[in-house]
Amino acid sequence: MNNLYNAGEKYIRDQIKTCPSAEFLMQNDNIVSFSPADFLWGYSYHSHCIPPFVPESVLILGYGKGQIASLIRKIHGSSVKITGVDLVPQDYEYTEYKMVICDAKEFVYSCAKSLIKTRFDYIVVDLFDGCTVPDFVFDDDFARRLKQITKQMVCFNICMRDFDRLKSYAEHGFEFHRFVPIFGNNVNFWGV
DSSP: OHHHHHHHHHHHHHHHHHOTTOEEEEETTEEEEEESTTTTTTSSSGGGGSOSSOOSEEEEESOTTSHHHHHHHHHHOTTSEEEEEESSOOOOSOTTSEEEESOHHHHHHHHHHSSSOOOEEEEEEOOOBTTBOOGGGGOHHHHHHHHHHEEEEEEEEEEGGGGGGGHHHHHTTOEEEEEEEETTEEEEEEEO
8 A cells, every 4th residue: 555655646746846836735745635626637536526426416524625626517517516614714716616614523413403404415525634534424423414414425535544434324324336545545435
């Protein structure tokens, strides 16, 4: 796994040299975000988080700078209604997206417990606290509430070592569909 990760990091760093106009967000020595979103197509988890169908509504937990939303818009068009949730407000490229600045866990809980449930065709869980995924993502209660607001599919971007921690999603009726290893992470899809 380390060799694959190192080869990917080398490729990305080589690409940085060829495109001085690209912007990168670093956390320690790790590249966690960049723009334009399609700059490293296939070499980042962003491009693997695009839904395999045309959704009407998308929720992105851990919106960041909006790379996943930008790619969804590029592939599926601007008619997709995207709601982004993040703790940190930023300058967002597309103002037609609904942005909610709050804790992702609280947002999911509030959608699930409202009298009229807010539901989404496709949900991306891209939550990191530094280089780790918060423990609540793997909790039984979070899985149950995420199930209540998912119409079709959930996509997780998590650390490779955390894949086995998703068992609560299988226990709540999510069906595993796809697993894509991407350097030290994996992107996986679960349908309802």
